[in-house]
Amino acid sequence: MSDFNTLELLTDPRGFATLWLSREEKNNAFNAEMIRELILALDQVASDASLRFLILRGRGKHFSAGADLAWMQQSAELDYATNLDDARELAELMYNLAKLKVPTLAVVQGAAFGGALGLISCCDMAIGADDAQFCLSEVRIGLAPAVISPFVVQAIGERATRRYALTAERFGGQRAQALGLLSESYPLAELEQKLDQWIDNLLLNSPAAMRASKDLLREVGDGSLNPALRRYTENAIARIRVSPEGQEGLRAFLQKRPPSWQAETVKEPR
Incomplete structure (x- = not known):
């Protein structure tokens, strides 16, 4: 597997891969480099016929805090055409994750804000901690959850997406499970053990x-x-x-x- 600056792509001998968001010092916030590397990593997963499924995780305390503030500041200074190119990169990432041939499982702890909800929604399944915090936070900073919105609607429905996209309310793991964003929500201390059970179950298939x-x-x-x-x-x-x-x-x-x-x-x- 290729080396990345913002990610780690690890393969398990049992036949699955774990893709780690690895900007722990930035709470795994997105920037242009991470988006590009995620696209490349998914290409590698898609081309490896030996892989049974993919797990998506975030290093450290948080799954992902959303967009990197420094990257967003740079974007605000760019013209429409350049911002459109950035949006197309993000859309390519989301669509490639959603259409990946192998099953995908997101594992969520800490914060999952903005575009992070897009990644979770693009996965086939997701589990998370009860005390995780989810938020479609874009309207708080004058933006909209544009590229990720179709995937969020598929995950939690149109009505719930309207509420959380317009209010930018935070909600926890148990609410995320009730909405359908998470398949299951567990106490944080049990998350690793529960993940092992999910892995063992998928390996039966x-x-x-x-x-x-x-x-x-x-x-x-x-x-x-x-x-x-x-x-x-x-x-x-x-x-x-x-x-x-x-x-x-x-x-x-x-x-x-x-x-x-x-x-x-x-x-x-x-």
């Missing part, structure tokens, strides 16, 4: 089937029925049944043995 399920659910969308979707789902189950992992999974189930992807591997620090 067929890597190819998880990728296929992400493709399937992207096509299904909100579940609106139509003839084209019916044909897609019929073809999807037929393809996965005759695939190598589909065949192995069915044989293992009938033979009452673990499938090949559940082979034991050495557990190492993430």
Whole structure:
């Protein structure tokens, strides 16, 4: 994996990667360099067929405090065209994370402000600490959560997004779970142990089937029925049944043995 200045991309021998936001002295706030490096890191993850899933985390006390103030000050001095280029970079990051083929799990502690909610919303799943603090803070400084808004709406719904985007209220982990932004919220002291349980559970699953399920659910969308979707789902189950992992999974189930992807591997620090 390539070296980064603002990130760490670590692979576990069991077959997953952890992408760490690593500007701890800046509370993992975004700047142009971090956005560009996140895009490059996701490209590396997407090109590695051995990876089963990706975990997104932040080093230190906070997941991410949002945009870096020095970077925002520079942006305020730039013209419209240059700001548009910056916005396109951020949009590329969010869209690439949302469409990543492998499952994604965000792990949130401390602050998750502004664009950090976009990263969390782009992930398939998220867990966090009860005392984490979430905020769509843009209106407090005269801005709008523009690029991240489609992903936040998908995560928590239109009505809740209107409230928190317009009020810039802070809310905690349990409220984030109630809204659907977090899958589960835990006491901070239990977060690492709970993450290990999530990892162990994901490692039970067929890597190819998880990728296929992400493709399937992207096509299904909100579940609106139509003839084209019916044909897609019929073809999807037929393809996965005759695939190598589909065949192995069915044989293992009938033979009452673990499938090949559940082979034991050495557990190492993430």
